[in-house]
Amino acid sequence: MAEELIPIYIMGKKYMVPPTLTIMKALEYSGYQLIRGVGCRGGFCGACATVYRLPGDYRLQIGLACQTVVQPGMYLAQIPFFPAQRAAYRLDELEPTFQTVFTLYPELMRCLSCGTCTKACPQDIDVKQYMADAMRGDIHAVADRSFDCIMCGLCAARCPAEEAQYNIAILCRRLYGKYLAPKAEHLAERVREIEEGKWDAALEELKSLSEEELRKRYNERDIEPA
């Protein structure tokens, strides 16, 4: 089945591509073998941040190349790397407080709450809101709201206050996960048991079984209801 091709402009150069392709596949269709600007090809890794513009529209739009379908006349370029600062810290030396976040990222308070970051996020995260949470010192809220962040850097690339929002977000998620989230007591208990060797004998016994005996145990094992 012959398919109508549509024009797209990769870094200003015109290529004719099938209209059903994602930007990533259109790049490959046009002859690019990708090294930068390609990662998981599934929308999880943030390697393929892309900026584009459509004809007749002055506004810049953003998307992940692996998740966005081409449109006729699309002008595009990738931003595969963004030189944002990650503060120097070691998590076990920190306290889960506003002061920690502010000390490591003092530019936090320069945030203008303009919302450009939220508009730039390909994950539809309300970045502006979690920055507001951070300024209030609500680490749990930042962690929760930023959870789907893939650290592509598009928020930072567009920020007039030169924030590295995604680095603030991962700091807050780690602070929350380590210090503020309730600890799993049953896990600590099982770790103790294992360190005391409580399960060693049972495992040794299983390892010593013949395949036939092991199969029997496996087929007869009880299964916890769904």
Next chain:
Amino acid sequence: MSYTPEMRESIKRVEATRSARLSETWPMMTPAEKQEILERFHPDYIREGMREIRVGVSKGQRMPLELADIVEGRSHLHSDSLDLEQIDYDTDVLVIGGGGAGASAAILARENGAKVILATKLRFGDANTMMAQGGIQAADKPNDSPAIHYLDVMGGGHFANVPDLVEALVKDAPLVIRWLEELGCMFDKEPDGTLVTIHGGGTSRKRMHSARDYSGAEIMRTLRDEVRSYPEDIAILEFAPAIELIMDDKGQCAGAVLKNLETGEHLIVRAKCTIVATGGSGRLHYQGYPTTNHHGATGDGIVLCYRAGAKLAFLDTMQYHPTGAAYPEQIVGLLVTEKVRGLGAQVCNVDGKQFVYPRETRDVEASAIIRECVERGKGVRTPTGMLGVWLDSPMINIIHGPGTIEAKLPAMVRQFARFGIDITKDPMLVYPTLHYQNGGVALDVHGRTNVPNLFVAGEISGGVHGRNRLMGNSLLEITVFGRRAGRAATLRSKEVELGQLTLAHLDDWERQLKEAGVEPKLVSPILLPDYTRKVR
């Protein structure tokens, strides 16, 4: 891009049977039925898809044709290509690969006192780890135990697994969850701190831990941030894949030749111990299958290790994930996490009827879907001619309450919404997709290979999963064996005396190819998949 009218008709039949299906689950297969369906439908059993390799220490082992071709490839280098005296980096431990296994290894190596170089082909964190959605297994609930976990792993792997490796896996599992919790990983928890756990295919206890459906991403970004906390001890080299291992004149592994992917420059790394954690090979598209894998999953590490003399195991078995997206075309092959079935979604054919228990082990589940489509003609055909079956996701909100899908599967909701499909209201069309390399380089419980000072960890290795891996045991494997290899390599590095560096094993490899009459089809490792349309 929403469903076509023909697909809509079929969805109506799925909806019509839904309320009745809520109270009836298709029975599990008997062991004999499982064996039969595997032999008839699983891609591992398609004889024409595999061949024996003709050279090297594991000569005679079977593996997929595409993998055999790169294993029997020609090196990018000869023994005299480079001046090995010009050392660019000298280190205690070299970690090759920037996924979850490599990151875990680097953290433990540093903790034990090593200076570390972590070299990776693409960006640090560009790995299959990042894409693992469903979860990580660990027996930490009172009704569960490492022994029960052991039994599930052995059964899932068809009892071919290496018992000592399985023991290490299940015993370290709770330790790893605890370690990740301490590193700030946000696992799903109840308000009192109890970890939320669900079933996965082949589990007899609910021991699948998750971080929404970004489980792997959450683990990867946490480990990556931890590695980046120690720049004085761990140097990270991105876009610098290893293209060969370096040996010394005593037959020990002594580092690697890296290649700057952008400038083409070669870099010589001398290392007392080397850990190869380069992941799998889904981008070789065995038997033409689409894949869930990362862009860089081209089996490079297997090639390097094998040329250096490391033994291989279980490479004749690959994992085809039962539920890859079959529609829309833009995301064909993309992983639809097993958590969808873990939460209660059933699998239905074109008539809206169940035909398989939704949580069989992956190989059996995949085989049943292939049978339904190929032999029984009960698949749904897409406009591009692909076949698939329905995964009835809307059931989840009926079973667990409104909003569950949105809360537990945000990544899946977003993936499909981008193409106009609302998985809270409509089912997803799925078909098996190439997911995981069950086998690889043989190792012991410390990650040691048979080559002195050469370690492996993660998907590149073979043995712990036997002939089929259970869901949730790969995130576990990479952390358990990454940590073990990192620790063991560091301890070993303290007693290593390296001799003269050499690439003589490459000439030896050429000679072996020649003697076996093998004319290599390509130069390997291939490093990057080539999807470019061939232009004039």
